[in-house]
Amino acid sequence: AQSVTQLGSHVSVSEGALVLLRCNYSSSVPPYLFWYVQYPNQGLQLLLKYTTGATLVKGINGFEAEFKKSETSFHLTKPSAHMSDAAEYFCAVRRTGNQFYFGTGTSLTVIP
């Protein structure tokens, strides 16, 4: 069963516009949730994570995500896109047993 679903494999936004990348998870228990970013020919870099506590999580580079249990969502947002935000973004969930499951990724293009 799919653990993480990222809606939209490609998202384009204009520079300065809102960035919204969608992630839904399937879980019967509160999961640990993560967003990673990958630049070309590089590994994955952690943007932010939700474990427990505050449902609005702030990360690096101005990104934030909100854990919504009722919607089983963990969407990533940034108020104003910058050219340097162009990259591949992955949502991931960690389950018991240390197993991480990644979404298929969303490629973000920023249009000048």
Place this chain on the structure above:
Amino acid sequence: KAGVTQTPRYLIKTRGQQVTLSCSPISGHRSVSWYQQTPGQGLQFLFEYFSETQRNKGNFPGRFSGRQFSNSRSEMNVSTLELGDSALYLCASMGDPPSETQYFGPGTRLLVL
């Protein structure tokens, strides 16, 4: 702290050969996981090692194997390479609880001709 390092960064092999990739985790991290990343399949989990023992395993054929040494460095081996093994192989390390985050290396790009 130094990050996760992977060697080599790029490899070209031919079908039927075998290959060994190396990963050095962040100092103090005992968990090392390996992933295969391809455009069509995304990130797929290969296996995880913890204190020299394989703790989790993904759904890959037996041609893919790994091991971990006492200093937590890990190697991944692929035997009898196939064209479809061309991919970016990523290694990630994680600290002991309460740590819950994987930190990734830059990856090894393998091209099988």
